[in-house]
Amino acid sequence: MTRQSSTAPPGGTISTRPLGRLADGRLVDLLVLRNNRGMQASISSYGGIITSLIAPDLEGEPADVVLGFDRLDGYLAGHPYFGAIIGRYANRIGKGSFTLDGETSILARNDGENHLHGGIAGFDKALWKARPVSTPDGPQVELEYSSVDGEEGYPGRLDVTVTYTLTHDNELRVRYHATTSRPTHVNLTSHSYFNLAGPESSDVSDHLLTINADRFTPVDAGLIPTGELRSVDGTPMDFRTPVAIGARIDGVDEQLRFGGGYDHNWVLNTTGSKLSLAAKVSEPTSGRLLEVLTTEPGIQFYSGNFLDGRQLGKQGRAYGRRCAFCLETQHFPDSPNQPQFPTTVLRPGLVYDSTTVYRFRVSDPRQMKDRSPS
């Protein structure tokens, strides 16, 4: 572990160091971005994984707010997509197949009879080409990956670029670009597990969540959307004003039963592909506040229901059920088989271009309970 380099964009730094090697000997790098406002983001070239994200609390105290491992081995041993780039298709495709322009593609069924998060070796397990870039907005990592025609059953060669920029405004901006050689489906996301109280906290039930959505996509028992866009009104899915994640999670509700808690897609109250506020989470003990903005039409809120304490993460901590939450911006699950949903088709000559921003703020905890969504 001798290679170490660093470049210094105005007001921020990027350093690169080796994180380890894959089984086939290829070297994995870790790029650490720091801005001048106390935030730090570490990105691995394996899976494009955000391995740590350090954000200040109300007193300026920094803490790592995402789950992960201290070493590459942890990621290689298998994990539920901690911090990774998800592709080619975030979330599920029913029965692992779709037909596009009369041609049927058969994908891996890696979640019961369905396809999940790009298959067995999705983008979360790819080795990306990583390059540090200085930008006026802050330090940036540019990741590139070329997914061969037929990879995981998907048609077309897909050339993907993902950039992470840590801005001087305490935002982690994620921009996804992709082009294809043949008509295909694309839906990319980032899968960080957040706990805004920091690494000592083992529960997110007191985090207050707001989702800017009047509707969600109800699912069947296999978590495939039924096709309906259902109003959140009068249901535990109503997060239009801030509600504690744990307040209704164990209530009697068919949708919560199917998900083992929250594991659903909300239909964002946005039009077109303008960057707009999708969700907000505030944590009353630290005062940390996370805002998620996106150009995507949907967001998956997952309350960490499948975590079971068997995964030993950073500093040997056991990651138990619901010790973190995910907010995965996306097109709706199973869109390739649901023509009434916004399309995920990408054709040659067109560019997939999607942006999501994770913006960190602090807010006086005493005011959080009364905050109304904006």
Ligand code: GLA
């Ligand atoms: C997404 C899915 C969940 C689960 C997690 C990872 O949020 O919707 O069902 O697969 O990823 O475990």
